[in-house]
Amino acid sequence: xxxxxxxxxxxxxxxxxxxxxxxxxxxxxxxxxxxxxxxxxxxxxxxxxxxxxxxxxxxxxxxxxxxxxxxxxxxxxxxxxxxxxxxxxxxxxxxxxxxxxxxxxxxxxxxxxxxxxxxxxxxxxxxxxxxxxxxxxxxxxxxxxxxxxxxxxxxxxxxxxxxxxxxxxxxxxxxxxxxxxxxxxxxxxxxxxxxxxxxxxxxxxxxxxxxxx
Ligand SMILES: C[C@@]1(CC(=O)O)c2cc3[nH]c(cc4nc(cc5[nH]c(cc(n2)[C@H]1CCC(=O)O)[C@@](C)(CC(=O)O)[C@@H]5CCC(=O)O)C(CC(=O)O)=C4CCC(=O)O)c(CCC(=O)O)c3CC(=O)O
Ligand SMILES: NC(=O)C1=CN([C@@H]2O[C@H](COP(=O)(O)OP(=O)(O)OC[C@H]3O[C@@H](n4cnc5c(N)ncnc54)[C@H](O)[C@@H]3O)[C@@H](O)[C@H]2O)C=CC1
Numbered sequence: 001x002x003x004x005x006x007x008x009x010x011x012x013x014x015x016x017x018x019x020x021x022x023x024x025x026x027x028x029x030x031x032x033x034x035x036x037x038x039x040x041x042x043x044x045x046x047x048x049x050x051x052x053x054x055x056x057x058x059x060x061x062x063x064x065x066x067x068x069x070x071x072x073x074x075x076x077x078x079x080x081x082x083x084x085x086x087x088x089x090x091x092x093x094x095x096x097x098x099x100x101x102x103x104x105x106x107x108x109x110x111x112x113x114x115x116x117x118x119x120x121x122x123x124x125x126x127x128x129x130x131x132x133x134x135x136x137x138x139x140x141x142x143x144x145x146x147x148x149x150x151x152x153x154x155x156x157x158x159x160x161x162x163x164x165x166x167x168x169x170x171x172x173x174x175x176x177x178x179x180x181x182x183x184x185x186x187x188x189x190x191x192x193x194x195x196x197x198x199x200x201x202x203x204x205x206x207x208x209x210x211x212x213x
Contacts, residue, residue, distance in 0.1 A: 001128075002110075002111070002126065002128060004124075004126075006122065007033075007074075008033075009030065009033040009034065009035035009073070009074070010033065010034040010035070011034065011035075011036060012035050012036065012073040012074070013035075013036050013038070013071055013072050013073060014030050014035045014036065014037055014038070014072055014073060014074040014075070014076070015037075015038045015039075015040060015069060015072045015074075015075045015076070015092070015097075016030070016037060016038070016039045016040070016075075016076045016078060017039075017040045017041065017064050017075070017076065017077045017078060017079055017084070017085070017088045018039075018040075018041050018076075018077070018078035018079035018080070018085075018102075019039055019041030019042075019043050019044035019045060019048055020041075020043075020045060020078065020079075020080065021045065022078040022102045023039060023041065023045070023048065023076070023078040024045045024047050024048055026076045026078060026100075026102075026112070027039065027048060027051065027057060029112070030074075031051070031056060031057070035074075036058075037056075037057045037058070038057070038058040038059070038060065038072075039052075039057055039058070039059050039060075040059070040060040040062065040064050040088075041059070041060075041061075041063075041064075041079070042061055042062060042063050044059065063084075064079065064084055064087070064088050065084075065087075066087055066091060067091075068091065068095065069088065069091050069092040069095050069097065070095045071095070072092060072095070072097045073097060073098070074097060074098050074099075074100070074110075075088065075089070075092035075097045075098070075099050075100070076099075076100045076102065077089050077092075077099065077100065077101045077102060077103075078102040082103055082104075085101050085102070085103055085104070086101075086107075089101055089107070089108075093109075098110055100112065105128070105129020105130075106129060108129070111126060111128075111129050113125050113126040113135065114126075114132075114135040114136055114138065114139035115139065116139055116142045116143045116146060117151075118146060118147070118148055118150040118151035118154070119150075119151030119152070119154055119155060120151070120154055120155075120158075121146070121150050121151055121154050123139075123142050123146060125138045125139050125142070147191065149190045149191060149193060149195075150190070152190075152195070153187075153190050153198075156199075156202070160181070160202065160206070163206070164177055164178075164206070167206070177205065177206075180205050180208075181202055181205040181206075185201065186198050186201050186202065189201065
């Protein structure tokens, strides 16, 4: 069973072997996470060529055939040739990298989930590599269910969390507060875009706590 983590990749070196559609999807996500990306492929999609021209990625413009892959934190093997992906994976692992194979979820050290982002809120779906199409389908359902209001809500909660720490010294009291503050009614109001009414309810919950010993 896989162990879920959220990696911080800023400034980390990552390599993507292959320059097709799958490589492009992985590179997009890596650049969003501010990783330093090297693509190893003689051919690149036009989007990847644009990123290269803009200096956002580096390229080894060669077919991969066993060259050492040292200094990479993550390595993505995304060519359309299984034996090339296997060779790159084995070489990268030897150098200590974590490896993702686009054509072999079970043989990968990690797989990429479908994701919905709402500010700092991140919802992800994995099927353990069994059905990416189902991951996508569930991602679409989540995107519909959890709109942009959740990003705003999280920002509000972040500020409130600081406030609550000063009002309630005891962690048990804080836990009880959050159960009350995150009730279904507030979430429904937010979903309907009724931010002022939601804020009133949050304030009510805060003032209720304020008078607790
Ligand atoms: C194991 C994994 C390895 C990995 O980490 O890459 C893997 C493997 C494979 N994917 C295949 C196919 C497709 N993958 C997608 C899309 C996505 N694939 C992603 C992840 C993963 N794909 C990992 C497991 C995820 C999980 O646990 O569910 C997503 C979630 C994330 C991302 O890549 O960014 C992204 C969703 C983006 C979104 O949310 O829209 C589509 C397009 C679509 O559906 O739109 C298709 C075509 C439809 C289909 O075949 O389902 C094939 C067969 C290739 C063939 O037949 O030649 C393999 C190989 C195999 O079968 O193992
Ligand atoms: N994980 C996923 O989400 C998905 C995985 N796949 C798998 O990923 C593979 C790649 O898919 P696409 O990007 O759509 O294929 P593609 O055919 O568009 O791209 C393949 C890329 O690999 C490069 N390449 C070939 N030999 C190479 C070598 N020796 N060294 C470096 N680069 C080399 C090609 O130049 C090309 O840029 C598919 O064969 C399939 O098995 C396919 C769809 C989704």
